[in-house]
């Protein structure tokens with residue numbers, strides 16, 4: 001399981017922390033991984049445990065409605081939601097990541113797309129009954145955090161649910177990526193018509209000595 005902080009050394013090689021181009025490094029990283037120059041980042045075939053334990057057993061297949069996975073990477077979370085029964089869309093800013101997700105999941109029912117959380121297609125706004133955001137906001141320079149958080153919120157349909165999973169910030173966490181979230185930053189998902197259902201602190205997968213992760217659920221009235 002991917003430690004939410006473990007990829008710092010690889011991404012640092014790519015000049016990723018440039019605040020004037022806060023998202024440009026993702027495509028460079030994914031393309032470098034495709035070419036075998038760096039290890040494949042965020043590489044997992046199983047759903048994140050914080051999603052899996054929240055969403056239930058994949059064999060049920062009884063969920064209904066639309067779901068979207070933000071910053072989907074290689075697609076494991078999107079495939080899980082699809083197996084649960086959601087009509088699932090998954091997007092990433094990196095065309096190479098989206099191509100890799102499609103290759104990794106042949107025959108998938110998920111609609112994979114290139115998309116930027118900071119410039120969302122109008123058709124996606126308010127369109128999803130379930131929005132899942134795992135580790136994208138924390139991965140991008142804090143200079144655009146408010147815009148990313150607003151983008152995530154905007155995807156949630158009336159009556160819909162948002163699940164956000166992010167590393168918990170600790171003292172001295174300014175030297176990202178990643179840039180983990182403070183309590184105020186995780187609570188900020190619960191504004192503009194959304195309200196918090198639960199905000200939990202869980203151990204980070206594989207790293208019990210770290211401050212852990214937020215798993216936060218929000219609902220739009």
Ligand SMILES: C[S@@+](CC[C@H](N)C(=O)[O-])C[C@H]1O[C@@H](n2cnc3c(N)ncnc32)[C@H](O)[C@@H]1O
Nearest residue numbers: 026042071073092093094116117134135136139
């Ligand atoms: C830390 S990775 C997490 C990937 C996946 N969610 C996971 O948990 O394994 C962050 C992902 O967000 C994508 N991303 C970064 N900025 C984005 C943006 N503005 N819009 C959409 N995706 C973005 C990156 O390309 C990357 O795949």
